[in-house]
Amino acid sequence: MLGLVGIIQRLDKHLFDSLTNRLGDVFDKLTRRGSLSEADVDAALREVRVALLEADVALPVVKDLIARVKERSVGSEVLKSVTPGQQVVKIVNDALVDTLGREVEEINLKARPPAAMLIVGLQGSGKTTTAAKIGKYLTEKERKRVLLASLDTRRPAAQEQLRVLGEQARVATLPVVTGEPPIAIARRALQTGTLEAWDVVILDTAGRLHIDQELMDEVAEASRVTEPVETLLVADAMTGQDAVTIAREFDEKIGVTGIVLTRIDGDARGGAALSMRAVTGKPIKLMGTGEKLDGLEPFHPDRIASRILGMGDVVSLVEKAAETIEQEEAEELARKIQKGSLNLEDMLSQLRQLKKMGGLGSLMNLLPGVGRIKKQMAAANVDEKVIGRQEAIILSMTVKERRNPRVIHASRKKRIASGSGTSIQDVNKLLKQWQEMNKVMKRMKKMGKKGQLPDLSQLEDGALPDNMQLPGLGGPMGGNLGLPGGLPRLPPGFDKKKFR
Amino acid sequence: MAFFRRKKGATTPAADTPKTEEAQDSLMPAAAQVPLAAEHSSVDGPTPKPSKKPGWLSRLRNGLDKSSSRIAEGISSVFGGGRRRLDDDTLQELEEVLITSDLGPATAATLVSELGTRRFDQELVEEEIRAELAREIAAILKPVAKPLVIDSMRKPHVVLVVGVNGSGKTTTIGKLAKNYRDAGLAVMLVAGDTFRAAAIDQLKIWAERTGCKIVAREPGADAAGLAFDAMKQASTSRQDLLLIDTAGRLQNKKELMEELAKIVRVVRKIDETAPHDVLMVLDATVGQNAHSQVEAFKDMAEVTGLIVTKLDGTARGGVVVSLAGTFGLPVHAVGVGEGADDMKPFEAHDYARSLMGLTGQDGEAA
Numbered sequence: 001m002l003g004l005v006g007i008i009q010r011l012d013k014h015l016f017d018s019l020t021n022r023l024g025d026v027f028d029k030l031t032r033r034g035s036l037s038e039a040d041v042d043a044a045l046r047e048v049r050v051a052l053l054e055a056d057v058a059l060p061v062v063k064d065l066i067a068r069v070k071e072r073s074v075g076s077e078v079l080k081s082v083t084p085g086q087q088v089v090k091i092v093n094d095a096l097v098d099t100l101g102r103e104v105e106e107i108n109l110k111a112r113p114p115a116a117m118l119i120v121g122l123q124g125s126g127k128t129t130t131a132a133k134i135g136k137y138l139t140e141k142e143r144k145r146v147l148l149a150s151l152d153t154r155r156p157a158a159q160e161q162l163r164v165l166g167e168q169a170r171v172a173t174l175p176v177v178t179g180e181p182p183i184a185i186a187r188r189a190l191q192t193g194t195l196e197a198w199d200v201v202i203l204d205t206a207g208r209l210h211i212d213q214e215l216m217d218e219v220a221e222a223s224r225v226t227e228p229v230e231t232l233l234v235a236d237a238m239t240g241q242d243a244v245t246i247a248r249e250f251d252e253k254i255g256v257t258g259i260v261l262t263r264i265d266g267d268a269r270g271g272a273a274l275s276m277r278a279v280t281g282k283p284i285k286l287m288g289t290g291e292k293l294d295g296l297e298p299f300h301p302d303r304i305a306s307r308i309l310g311m312g313d314v315v316s317l318v319e320k321a322a323e324t325i326e327q328e329e330a331e332e333l334a335r336k337i338q339k340g341s342l343n344l345e346d347m348l349s350q351l352r353q354l355k356k357m358g359g360l361g362s363l364m365n366l367l368p369g370v371g372r373i374k375k376q377m378a379a380a381n382v383d384e385k386v387i388g389r390q391e392a393i394i395l396s397m398t399v400k401e402r403r404n405p406r407v408i409h410a411s412r413k414k415r416i417a418s419g420s421g422t423s424i425q426d427v428n429k430l431l432k433q434w435q436e437m438n439k440v441m442k443r444m445k446k447m448g449k450k451g452q453l454p455d456l457s458q459l460e461d462g463a464l465p466d467n468m469q470l471p472g473l474g475g476p477m478g479g480n481l482g483l484p485g486g487l488p489r490l491p492p493g494f495d496k497k498k499f500r
Numbered sequence: 501m502a503f504f505r506r507k508k509g510a511t512t513p514a515a516d517t518p519k520t521e522e523a524q525d526s527l528m529p530a531a532a533q534v535p536l537a538a539e540h541s542s543v544d545g546p547t548p549k550p551s552k553k554p555g556w557l558s559r560l561r562n563g564l565d566k567s568s569s570r571i572a573e574g575i576s577s578v579f580g581g582g583r584r585r586l587d588d589d590t591l592q593e594l595e596e597v598l599i600t601s602d603l604g605p606a607t608a609a610t611l612v613s614e615l616g617t618r619r620f621d622q623e624l625v626e627e628e629i630r631a632e633l634a635r636e637i638a639a640i641l642k643p644v645a646k647p648l649v650i651d652s653m654r655k656p657h658v659v660l661v662v663g664v665n666g667s668g669k670t671t672t673i674g675k676l677a678k679n680y681r682d683a684g685l686a687v688m689l690v691a692g693d694t695f696r697a698a699a700i701d702q703l704k705i706w707a708e709r710t711g712c713k714i715v716a717r718e719p720g721a722d723a724a725g726l727a728f729d730a731m732k733q734a735s736t737s738r739q740d741l742l743l744i745d746t747a748g749r750l751q752n753k754k755e756l757m758e759e760l761a762k763i764v765r766v767v768r769k770i771d772e773t774a775p776h777d778v779l780m781v782l783d784a785t786v787g788q789n790a791h792s793q794v795e796a797f798k799d800m801a802e803v804t805g806l807i808v809t810k811l812d813g814t815a816r817g818g819v820v821v822s823l824a825g826t827f828g829l830p831v832h833a834v835g836v837g838e839g840a841d842d843m844k845p846f847e848a849h850d851y852a853r854s855l856m857g858l859t860g861q862d863g864e865a866a
Contacts, residue, residue, distance in 0.1 A: 053605045056787035059596055123810060123838070124666025124783060128697075154838065155671075156705035161698035164719075168697070209813040236666065240602040240787020242815040249814075263665065266750040268789035291665070291695070 036084060041073040044088045055308045057271035058244040061099075061278045069095050093305050099274055100301035105258065105283035107134070109144070111229040114193030114201045118226065119260075120219055120250060121234035123207030126262035128158065130234050130288055131204040132165035133296040134260075139171055144199040149174035149189035151182040151222060152206035162204055169293045172198075182206070186222045203228070210249035220254050232285065234260045235272060243272035244279045251280045261299070262288035270307050342438060344402040344430075348394045351387050392420035393430050405434055571601045571816060572630070572857025579626040586619050586629075594629065601818035601855060602787050607825060611636050627858075634856040637821055641848035646830035648777060648805065652685055652740035658731070658767060658774035659741065662760055662801050663781035664793055665748030668809035668835060670699060672781050673743050674706035678840035681710050685740035690730040691716035692723045692763070695747040703745055709840060713739070723747065723759065724766040731770040744775070751796030760801040778803045779832065784810045784817035791819075794827050808846070809835035816855060 045066050052062045073091050109115045119131045131148055138144040148166045150173070152158035159176045166173035174189050186203055193201040203226060208215035223231060233247060233256045250256050259280075261273050264287040273284055284304075289295040394402060396419030401408050408416070408431060417424045574597035584590055591612050598608035615632055650657045659676070661669050673689060680687050689707050691714060693699035700716050707714035715730040727744055734742040746763065749756035767774045780803040782790055797803045808817050811834045820831060831846040 050605045053599055054788055056602075056789070059600045122785065122813065124668055126666055155702070157698040157701035160701050161696070164697035209810075211814055236783075236785070238664070238783075238786045238789040240785060240789075240815065240819065241600050242602070242785050242813070243787075245814045246785070263750060265753075266664070266789070267752040267792055268787075271787070 035075050036073050036087065038070075038074050040084060041070055041088065044073075044084070045070060048088065048092050051310055052271065052308065055269035055271035055310065056238075056240045056243070056275075057308060058241050058275035058279070060244065061275045064278070065092075065095055065099065065274075089309065093309060096274060096305035096308060097301045099278050100299075100304055101277060101283050102301060103283075104298050104300075105285050106298075107138070107285060108230055108257065109138075109142075109200060114147070114190065114198045115230075116190060116193075116226040116228040117200060117202045118219075118223055118228040118231040118254075119202065119204050119234060120231060120254060120256070121207060122209060122236075122246060123155075125207065125234045125236045126288055127207060127234045128152070128162050128165060128204050129291065129293075130232075130260050130262060130286075130296075131162065131202050132169045132171065133288060133293050134232075134286070135166065135171035135200075135202050136169035136293050137296050138200055139169075145197070146200045146202060147172050147174060147189065147193055147196075147198040148202050148204065149185060150176070150204045151185050152204060153180070153182055153185075154206045158206065165293065182218060183221055183225060186226050190226050201226075210246050210253070216249075216253045223254050228257075230257050231255060232258050232260050233276075233282075234262055234288075235276060237261050237263045237270045237272060237287075238266060238268040239272035241275075243275040247276035247280045247282075251282060256280060256282050258283050258285035260284075260286045260288060261304075264297075265289040265295070269310065270304050273304050274308060342434070344394050344397065344405050344434060347434060347437070348391065348402070351391050351394070389420070389422055389426060390430055393417075393422055393427055396420035405431055571597060571855060574600060575626055575630055575857070579624075579629070581626070583623045583625050585623055586616065586621060591616050594633075598633070598818070601816035603818040604788050604791075604822040607822035610825075630856040630858055634852045634858055637855060638849045638852035640821055640824050641831070641852055644824045644828060644831050645846050645848040645851075646805070646832065647845060648779075648832040650680065650685065650741055651776070654740075654771075654773075654776065656688065656731075656734040656739040656742040657776050658734075658744065658771065659777045659779060660744045660746065660763065660767070660775040660801065661779050661781060662746050662797055662803065663748060664750055664783075665696075667748065667781040667783045667786075669693070669748060669781045670702050670706070670745055671838060672779075672807055672809060672835060672843070673703065673745050674710065675835065675840055675843040676743055677706060677710040677712045679843065680741050681712060686713075686738065687741045687743065688713040688715065688730065688734045688737070688739040690714070690727060690742065690744040692726060692745045693747040694719055694721045694723050694726065699745070699747070713737070724762045727763050728766045728770065731767055731774070735770065751793045757796060757800040760797075764801055777805060779805050779807050780829075781807050781809055782820075782823075783815075784808050784820075784834075785813065785815035787819060790823060791826065794823055794829065798827065798829070803829060805830040805832045807831070807833045807835065812836040812842070817851075818855060820851070821855075 048069065049062055049066055052065065053059070057065075069088070069092050072095070073088055076087070076091070107117075117134070119127045119134075121127050128150070131150075135146045135148050138146050148162055148171055150159040150162040152162075163173045163176065174185070174192060177185075177188075180188070182205070189201050189203060192198070203222065205219050205222065206215070208219065210216065231254055233250050235243065235246065239246070247256070247259070259273075259276055259282055261270065261284055264270065276282075277284055284299040284301075287297045287299050289297055393416060396416045397405075397408070397412075401412065401416075408427075413424050413427045417427050420427075575594070578584070578590060578593045578597060594615070595608045595612040598611060599605060603611070611633060614636055615629070619632065648659075650659075661673055663669050670693065677687050677689060687710070689703055689712050691700040691703045693703070694717065697719070700719060704714055704716065706712075715726065715733055717726050723746060730742060730744065733739075744763070744767075746760060747756075749760070751757065764775060764778070778801050780794065780797045780801075782793065786793070794803065794806070806820070806823070806829055808820055808831060811817050817834075823829070824831070834844050834846050834851075836842045836844055
């Protein structure tokens with residue numbers, strides 16, 4: 001799918017550059033040598049260090065990581081296909097993934113039912129939403145009978161919040177008894193769990209500071225009473241350097257079995273994940289993505305590693321693309337691209353796919369560190385509303401016009417403009433784009449034959465051309481648009497091995 | 501210091517503690533402008549006075565003390581209790597200590613390099629370093645430490661409260677409501693978080709506790725429409741202050757951010773000058789992502805000031821320093837607990853010294 005590949009390749013270039021570019025500056029001064037010297041590595045690691053700190057990885061964790069990376073880097077052979085900078089990034093990335101844990105750790109329910117699960121964390125970390133999400137997940141995916149109970153008697157309306165969320169998630173909640181203290185609620189929840197034969201009882205607790213002795217004692221007591229098989233610490237992906245303290249204190253005082261990282265759909269780089277994992281050694285089990293109750297995913301260490309390095313959560317992007325794009329359609333499109341003959345119907349289907357994926361904004365959201373590109377796009381006048389408007393324009397055309405836009409002349413333009421509520425200029429712009437698109441297609445076909453990638457570097461500085469209304473439509477495109485088999489695989493030129 | 505630093509030109513009842521309530525009352529009609537009022541302690545005056553409810557400042561102190569203990573420890577470990585020459589290694593270590601309080605690599609580097617230019621190669625003790633850094637930080641923070649000033653002549657003065665999920669918006673509104681009710685203002689709350697389950701109930705409870713009126717609709721209602729109605733109601737019932745809550749939203753969700761812009765537009769249909777303040781609530785535990793938050797909310801909702809919450813934890817809220825440098829947005833208040841009274845003015849000098857683990861009130865007040 002043309003637009004998307006264009007976007008991905010363009011972003012890939014930028015994102016991969018974010019750290020490797022910096023490193024590139026360091027390495028440019030050096031002549032290419034067979035292996036990395038200690039001085040090379042030291043210079044590079046200074047940049048890595050800043051990148052990690054900017055991603056909110058805690059300082060002690062950064063130091064430890066850097067030491068490990070240094071050990072692995074010095075003397076390591078630089079592969080022929082990569083620059084020294086890329087080589088170091090790869091080693092850093094590997095170290096990050098190692099620290100984050102390569103295995104996916106599932107929620108543990110191995111206990112005599114009802115299995116109690118305690119949800120703890122600071123105020124506002126997303127405990128209640130997470131509790132409801134886990135409840136829904138276990139009910140739907142694991143076919144468990146789940147009971148939710150809120151022990152939060154402190155924040156106004158917290159119990160009501162869980163009740164409403166439970167209703168939305170179709171998960172039962174323990175009836176609220178006004179004035180009942182938290183420990184009593186916990187006992188009653190477990191009793192109810194036993195009597196009514198629930199498989200899992202999820203206990204949402206009040207948000208508390210890890211230094212609030214009284215409240216920490218309370219939750220420790222709740223833990224003693226309920227003997228939870230899982231105690232999940234819910235933490236916000238935006239958390240800064242304090243993540244270490246929070247995780248350590250909760251772990252020491254209550255004994256955490258796993259971590260849930262929330263708001264991973266934001267644009268935080270998520271260094272907190274690394275800090276918490278490193279300090280407690282406890283696995284990150286789940287990631288919360290969004291306010292919808294199905295926004296819960298298993299933890300993907302490799303994605304978080306890329307995010308932390310500012311390389312973007314590219315895998316998620318591609319997966320999202322794969323989810324929304326029909327494979328056959330993509331293949332058909334790829335064929336047409338190769339022929340260099342796209343008509344407006346193709347353009348329409350592209351626009352719609354873009355929309356389906358949540359528009360440019362949401363695509364960009366998956367890619368932290370794209371601030372610069374966003375600005376460029378804003379400067380290049382890429383407006384999401386444009387998608388809607390362009391869709392309207394194409395929809396106001398006859399089938400004949402869509403298939404052969406060349407027939408569109410003055411009076412047709414007038415009709416199309418008034419039919420779509422736009423101006424003739426808008427129609428012209430769209431047609432121009434279509435022309436550009438085909439022109440680029442042809443150019444790329446030629447380059448493809450020569451077997452070389454187009455020079456992506458021309459994209460770099462403010463490079464989106466003026467006529468670019470939509471990335472991938474009319475702008476210079478990344479090469480290799482063969483796109484075999486649609487998108488589920490990573491597009492060529494964007495090979496995973498770059499990172500691994 | 502008033503609860504919030506007093507507006508210039510307003511009468512200054514210095515540190516005469518017992519008079520605080522009257523001072524506020526008399527201040528209001530005269531200037532028609534009410535700074536957020538509450539317990540008093542003195543910062544402007546030379547000596548701190550114990551206030552009736554000693555909890556106030558000490559609670560903030562406690563919070564900040566706890567939070568700063570490790571930065572203090574960090575500096576201590578750099579100096580090992582004795583003197584140390586301020587060389588490149590020392591500077592590097594100091595920079596790291598600063599980073600652990602979320603100041604960010606860039607700000608930390610700037611602070612340390614300034615320190616280096618002034619004191620390089622000198623033998624220094626820990627306290628000197630802390631004081632130096634505190635001074636630098638206070639200088640950065642001072643321009644942004646501004647009280648939230650409510651002009652009750654506006655009937656109503658409109659305050660929109662925005663922020664990411666879980667930052668503490670609703671609680672902050674509860675505290676603001678309490679403070680201004682105590683100062684004698686007629687306050688109306690708007691339950692603009694129509695999305696999160698039970699957010700409306702939460703605000704209703706705050707309205708009850710504080711004796712404020714509240715405008716609310718059913719969950720899922722259009723927040724902008726609600727704000728519009730509330731504006732009308734507030735002006736017909738001659739409210740002094742209208743506090744509009746909004747649903748938490750991540751700054752990279754464009755559609756949701758546009759909703760905020762819409763609320764602002766709609767509010768302006770009734771009063772062109774509104775909202776008079778747009779407060780972004782920032783959780784002190786947040787790290788460098790705070791920059792992205794401020795940038796986006798400033799863009800879409802025209803944020804005019806910040807309130808930093810959850811400073812009673814161990815998070816240092818150091819990111820406020822780099823935010824001040826980058827955006828220069830006023831910081832009005834800090835939240836130090838869940839109670840209605842747990843809010844305190846943002847005071848540059850205090851904040852900076854507390855960040856550095858210095859608790860005393862030495863010299864140069866503001």
